[in-house]
Amino acid sequence: MAKTILITGTSSGLGKATARLFAHEGWNVVATMRQPEKEQELVQLPNVFVTRLDVQDRVSITTAIEAAIARFGQIDVLVNNAGFGLFGLFEATPPEKVAEQFNVNVFGVMDATRAVLPHFRQNKAGLILNISSGAGVVTLPMLSLYCASKSALEGFSEALSYELTSQNIVVKIIEPGGIANTKFEQRIGIEAVENSAIPDYDRFVVHTNAVFESLRDVRQATEEDVARVIYQAATDGTNRLRYVATEDIQSMMKARRETSEDEYIAFMQTHFGAK
Secondary structure, three states, rough: OOOOEEEEEOOHHOOOOOHHHHHHHOOOEEEEEEEEEHOHHHHHHEEEEEEEEEOHHHHHHHOOOOOOOOHOOOEEEEEOOOOOOOOOOOHOOOOHHHHHHHHHHHHHHHHHHHHHHHHHHHHHEEEEEEEOOOHOOOOOOOOOOHHHHHHHHHHHHHHHHHHHHOOOOOEEEEEEOOOHHHHHHHHHHHHHHHOOHHHHHHHHHHHHHHHHHHHHHHOOOOOHHHHHHHHHHOOOHHHHHHEEEHHHHHHHHHHHHHHHHHHHHHHHHHHHHHO
């Protein structure tokens, strides 16, 4: 009997690539998005159920989970993928954008997780895959709010994993780095202009943007590459907590987790400490 996976944020990018891969592998896929009426590709795939879910709308979360269970009988895996990244100076970012960053990347994940847990407990099994980021571990300037939201997600996921072990429910964290994603880059470009308009920071912003540009040049991973790591996490049968999903951040993650604090901070200041 085919297993069923529910994925948030499948209208584009990593979410859509993940939905395609699991459908190709014979899974039942519940592909959720804010505007399902606009979707043209996923609705054509066998065993894919496209339905509305907005992580900032708790009613839509509950409705989507109920519809998924009615369609396929049960949900085996939840992928909390919906999210976005704010880029720019913290001081220049309006409070309402700060709230949106956490409402989507943190509280939306919590609400979707809370909504599916009674079903998982009833089944005495379940898997939750939370899509974090290397930026939740290796923090970066101009991404302070995105980093903060993903750091919160990391801490929540790890602590939750200990709680849910008692219910035979597994929590895993996927940590991608740079992914070639035109829409993500376009949004970051817009926000960089809107959220960096304080002249005192101009020299720092120019320096930091140049560093990011050099990092962008070495990005190799595609959304399909990360989707394959998500598939591995869903099918390897282990209780492994974290999966670093792209090669470009392996060395940075290793430095953060395995070198001394003083060495690591000195390394980061060398790259981003322009005055």
